[in-house]
Every structure is written in C-alpha cells, then in structure tokens.
Amino acid sequence: MSDDGPNGSAIDRLRAAAGDRLGVDRRALAAFRIGLGIVLLVDLGLRARNLTAFYTDAGVLPRAALAETYPLAARVSLHALADGPLAVAALFALAGVAAAALAVGHRTRLAAAASLALLLSLQARNPLVLNAGDLLLAHLLGVGLLCPLGSRWSIDAVRRDGGASGTGDRSGGAGDRFVGPASTLLLTVTVVVYASNAIVKLRGAAWTTGDAVGRVFRLTYLHGPLGGLVPEVPGLLSVATYGWLGLLAASPLLVLATGRLRAALAGVFVAGHLAMPFVLQIGVFPLVSVVGLLPFFPPAVWDRAERRVAPVATRVGGVVRAPRSGPSGPGSVARRVAAAGRRAAPVVAAVLLAALLCWNALAIGVVATPEPVAAVSDPAESGWDMFAPDPPTTDRLVLATAATADGDRVDALYGDVVAADRPPTEARAYPTARWRKFLTLLADSPEPTRTRHLLGHLCDRAGGRADAAVERVEVSFVSVDVVDGETRVASLGERRCDRR
Incomplete structure (x- = not known):
C-alpha cells in the first residue's frame, strides 16, 4: 500500500512522534560534547590534587596491592604502568589534551575514544575512590562515541563546511535532528539513572515520610561549602524531600513528553543538580548529571543558543581552514573507517540499549538475576542507589x-x-x-x-x-x-x- 494512504499517514505520524521523543537536536549533541570535555577537565583537575595519594606507589594503593586486589583492573589500566608522579602526571596531561580536543570538536571521534580509554584506565587504577558520578561519566562518554558529536559547533564541522561557521542554515529543521538507536540509548541512560533511583527510594521509609533530605544535611561529612548553612526547618526539608522524590518519579516524562514540558522538567533537574555542589561534597556527579540532561532540551532552546554563539562561530570559521587531502590520501582512508563506524553504530547502540535495560532491571530487583550472572557479578552493586533506600543515619x-x-x-x-x-x-x-x-x-x-x-x-x-x-x-x-x-x-x- 502506498504511503499516501491512511496506513502510510499513520506510520508517518508514528515516526514523527518517535522522532520528537527519541531524537536529539544536533546542537544539543554539540552542547553535550562540550560539556563532556569540560567535565573531564574538571575531573582531572580535582583528581590531580591527590595524584600521589591515589595513583602512585607512594600512595594508598600501590600497583602491587592493586594487582592483588583487582587483578583485571591492574592489567587493563595504562596508569598502572606508571611508576611515579611524573609519569602519572604525563597521562593526566594527555587526558587533558584529549578532553580539550573533544570540547572544541577537533577530530571528535578520536578525541572521544582517547578520552574514554584514558578515563577507564584512570578509574581502573584505583577503584576504591570511585562513585556514581564516575560510572555515569563513563556511560555518557561511551554512548557519545556512537553519536555525531562533531556535526555542529565544532572545528570538524567548520572544516567540513570549508571554513564556514559550522552552524549552517539548518536551524530547527528535520535534518538537524539525530534519530536512531544511539540517540535513544543516550536519552535512556539518564532516565534509567533517575527512574531506578526513584524505585529504590520508594522502598525506604525516610523518603516516603519526608525525613530524607533533613537527614542528609545532618551528615556533616557530606557538607559542601554552604552545607552547614541549610536551615533546620522541618517543613521546608520535608517539601524538598517530596519534591526531589516526585521529580525522580516523573523522570520518564523526559522521554515521553515533548516541547515545553520536557524543557521545563529538564530545567528543574538542571537547577537541582547545579545547587548540589554548594551544599554537598559529592564530586563531579552533579556536573555529569547536568551534561546528561542537555540532549533533552528542544530545538527552541538551541535556536536561541545558536544566535548567541553565531558571532564567535563566524570568527572561528575565519581562522580554521579545511585540511587538504587528495582522494587517495590518508583522509580518504580515515573517511572509509569513519563510514564503517557510522554503519556499525546503530547495531552496537541497539545491543547496548537492550543490555542497559536488562542490567538495571536486575539491579533494582524487577527481574530475578539468573544463576550464571549471579555467579560472576552482582548487578545490585552497580545500581543507582544514591541515598537509597534510606540515607545514612x-x-x-x-x-x-x-x-x-x-x-x-x-x-x-x-x-x-x-x-x-x-x-x-x-x-x-x-x-x-x-x-x-x-x-x-x-x-x-x-x-x-x-x-x-x-x-x-x-x-x-x-x-x-x-x-x-x-x-x-x-x-x-x-x-x-x-x-x-x-x-x-x-x-x-x-x-x-x-x-x-
């Protein structure tokens, strides 16, 4: 039957609805890429304060102890080959270069791959200092490899367009939206974190009785710069408890809703996360979470952002020039490799999406863990149970x-x-x-x-x-x-x- 018939029209509406919910504006991907690069640099800077303590033989986990306790991590970590602060600092510097390249979109896929490899190597060097933010950052960076992060607002885009601004004239158009298994996976990662955390919180008593946030702020070892200034007003803290729990429970609307409702919900999440570092000492988790929310913002937000960055993009376009590469030169080989990667990305993303959903269903106990899986790993150990089911007392x-x-x-x-x-x-x-x-x-x-x-x-x-x-x-x-x-x-x- 022709697509012009009733069935064809219904299919078109279904595709449009799916694209509105599971697609990502390419400018949102660009903002996501820039955010990832910045968070990686912040993470490196924070870790560098204790470089000797956590990543050298003079610290709390020498390489021999790492190999004894975490043999697999010791084998896969490039940082475990470094024998002193200077060698580790060199790897930090290399990771910083890769993160900066990712942020500006210079050889984006290579920069993302190098950043992911160095991040996983650094995390494997000392698993004893990792938290949920580290896991989420690795997830987002890995999914980003499957997305066209450099298609907009990047040096790669400027060079591809022959020195143009890299913003193009596609603002708000259908061609400016990336839709597929990879975009679905990118959105699902963030929603799974919130929804899983909400389910586990609902099993506790402190969140359902309104006591959780007040209990968290009484834990002085978690205080951020302003943590000790939070007023002990039971009513206000109870509202904050129910408000955050309700927001987490509503997180599936980040995918199910569109337009202003989706933008408003993502904006409230962003505001909550941006407030966290001031009152809680929880590392890069809030910043990583903000980056993970950027793909949910609709085209109208990026239309405004693009108008603001257009003058800067024009100046960058005047400086950056397209590289010269003959049809049979190295550039041609790189293009063939990139094309093969683009063809494989949807299949890889679909497999990872199924694995993500299954693993988190096991982690929160919705599905019983099969015996073969339980024999080698406990999904609950990698669940998103921050302050759940109840905060510590x-x-x-x-x-x-x-x-x-x-x-x-x-x-x-x-x-x-x-x-x-x-x-x-x-x-x-x-x-x-x-x-x-x-x-x-x-x-x-x-x-x-x-x-x-x-x-x-x-x-x-x-x-x-x-x-x-x-x-x-x-x-x-x-x-x-x-x-x-x-x-x-x-x-x-x-x-x-x-x-x-």
Missing part, C-alpha cells in the same frame, strides 16, 4: 593524627597543628569526596594491607608538612548517630613512621 568523621619528634601533633590529612590529645569532638570531615570514599570503605572493612599502605602514606604526607620529623601516625573513625547523638570511636590503627 551516622555522621562519619576521621581523626588522623601525626606525632612529631618535638612533641607536636599534626593532622595527617590536613597538615595543621592539633590538640595533643584529640577528643572525638575534634574529628573532621574528609579533604575531598575521593578521600571520603576511600576512608569510609576502609572503615567498613579494615583490610590490613590497605591500612598499612594508608598509614605509610600518611607518614610521608604529614612529614612533608610538619616542621619536625614525624615519628608515628594513628587513624580513628568517629561515628555520631544523627538521630540519638550517640558517639562511637573505632581505631583503625597506628604506625611508627621510621619503619618501612
């Missing part, structure tokens, strides 16, 4: 004390002078979100080898900051129940610093 702080030869006491993590006999009330939060992740994991499972490496690193860390030689270090954890105020102190251990 224990504020977990640390006392890391170094004793010097002249009788002073120095905080081994922060480096400042502290009381000779530090009471539990002087316990402190953690210098960074990654230190918190590492130390709280160690508090839950005080593994002797890991403890020994931590104490050895703290000897060196404190010795570099103290005026006199450091003789010994000791670490204790202080737990304060935020409900009844009960305080418990548990010693992790101590070590003489002249023993190697």
Whole structure:
C-alpha cells in the first residue's frame, strides 16, 4: 500500500512522534560534547590534587596491592604502568589534551575514544575512590562515541563546511535532528539513572515520610561549602524531600513528553543538580548529571543558543581552514573507517540499549538475576542507589593524627597543628569526596594491607608538612548517630613512621 494512504499517514505520524521523543537536536549533541570535555577537565583537575595519594606507589594503593586486589583492573589500566608522579602526571596531561580536543570538536571521534580509554584506565587504577558520578561519566562518554558529536559547533564541522561557521542554515529543521538507536540509548541512560533511583527510594521509609533530605544535611561529612548553612526547618526539608522524590518519579516524562514540558522538567533537574555542589561534597556527579540532561532540551532552546554563539562561530570559521587531502590520501582512508563506524553504530547502540535495560532491571530487583550472572557479578552493586533506600543515619568523621619528634601533633590529612590529645569532638570531615570514599570503605572493612599502605602514606604526607620529623601516625573513625547523638570511636590503627 502506498504511503499516501491512511496506513502510510499513520506510520508517518508514528515516526514523527518517535522522532520528537527519541531524537536529539544536533546542537544539543554539540552542547553535550562540550560539556563532556569540560567535565573531564574538571575531573582531572580535582583528581590531580591527590595524584600521589591515589595513583602512585607512594600512595594508598600501590600497583602491587592493586594487582592483588583487582587483578583485571591492574592489567587493563595504562596508569598502572606508571611508576611515579611524573609519569602519572604525563597521562593526566594527555587526558587533558584529549578532553580539550573533544570540547572544541577537533577530530571528535578520536578525541572521544582517547578520552574514554584514558578515563577507564584512570578509574581502573584505583577503584576504591570511585562513585556514581564516575560510572555515569563513563556511560555518557561511551554512548557519545556512537553519536555525531562533531556535526555542529565544532572545528570538524567548520572544516567540513570549508571554513564556514559550522552552524549552517539548518536551524530547527528535520535534518538537524539525530534519530536512531544511539540517540535513544543516550536519552535512556539518564532516565534509567533517575527512574531506578526513584524505585529504590520508594522502598525506604525516610523518603516516603519526608525525613530524607533533613537527614542528609545532618551528615556533616557530606557538607559542601554552604552545607552547614541549610536551615533546620522541618517543613521546608520535608517539601524538598517530596519534591526531589516526585521529580525522580516523573523522570520518564523526559522521554515521553515533548516541547515545553520536557524543557521545563529538564530545567528543574538542571537547577537541582547545579545547587548540589554548594551544599554537598559529592564530586563531579552533579556536573555529569547536568551534561546528561542537555540532549533533552528542544530545538527552541538551541535556536536561541545558536544566535548567541553565531558571532564567535563566524570568527572561528575565519581562522580554521579545511585540511587538504587528495582522494587517495590518508583522509580518504580515515573517511572509509569513519563510514564503517557510522554503519556499525546503530547495531552496537541497539545491543547496548537492550543490555542497559536488562542490567538495571536486575539491579533494582524487577527481574530475578539468573544463576550464571549471579555467579560472576552482582548487578545490585552497580545500581543507582544514591541515598537509597534510606540515607545514612551516622555522621562519619576521621581523626588522623601525626606525632612529631618535638612533641607536636599534626593532622595527617590536613597538615595543621592539633590538640595533643584529640577528643572525638575534634574529628573532621574528609579533604575531598575521593578521600571520603576511600576512608569510609576502609572503615567498613579494615583490610590490613590497605591500612598499612594508608598509614605509610600518611607518614610521608604529614612529614612533608610538619616542621619536625614525624615519628608515628594513628587513624580513628568517629561515628555520631544523627538521630540519638550517640558517639562511637573505632581505631583503625597506628604506625611508627621510621619503619618501612
């Protein structure tokens, strides 16, 4: 039957509806690409503050300990081949170059592939400091490889158009929308995170009774710069609890809705995530989440954005020139490889989409985990259970004390002078979100080898900051129940610093 008949018209309407919901504006992909590059640079900068501590043999997880605890990670990590701070710093710099190239769209697929490989290598070098933001960043970057991230607002686009602005005249047109399994996968990743988290939260008591947000803000070890200033107003905190839970439950509308409703919902999510770093110390997760939301914004948003960036794009187009490449030169080979990749991308995306949905169904318990899968992995361990089903009820702080030869006491993590006999009330939060992740994991499972490496690193860390030689270090954890105020102190251990 001809497409001009009733059935054809219905099919056309169905395709249009699917395209509106599962397609992504190519300018949104460009913003997504720029955001990924920026987040990768921010992540590298934050990690670089503790480069020696977390990624070298002088830190808390030397390569021998990594190989013993995580043999697969040790084999696949390029960073595990680096034997000192300079070599690791060189890999950080290489990752920074790749991230910058991704942000500006220079050889975009190569930059994305290099960024993903270096990110996974860095994450494998120390799995003990990873959080949900790291997993989400790897997911988004991997899916981005299957999408035409460099088709707009990029150096690649400018060169492809022969030195034009790279914005073209396709604003808002059908040809400016990327639709297929890869676009569906990109949108689904973000929705799965929110929907899975909502389902797990609904199984707890704190979220359904309105207590969760108030409980989170009583955990001082999670406080961001303004975390301690959040007012203790039960009604307001209860509204925040129900509001965030309702937003998570409504997250499927990010795909099911279109136009202003989708834009408004994505905008509220973005606003919530942008507020998080000010009140919570949770690493790059909020920024990664914002980047993951960019593909949901409709063409009208990008029409305005394009008008604003047009003058800059025009100037860039005047500087960047299309590369010269003969029909049989290297450029031709690269084009053939790129064409093969574009043909394979939809198939790969469809397989990954099915795997994503199945794995998360197992993780939240909607489907029972098959015995063969359970024998090698627990899907629940990689689920999106942030503050779910209930937030912790224990504020977990640390006392890391170094004793010097002249009788002073120095905080081994922060480096400042502290009381000779530090009471539990002087316990402190953690210098960074990654230190918190590492130390709280160690508090839950005080593994002797890991403890020994931590104490050895703290000897060196404190010795570099103290005026006199450091003789010994000791670490204790202080737990304060935020409900009844009960305080418990548990010693992790101590070590003489002249023993190697």
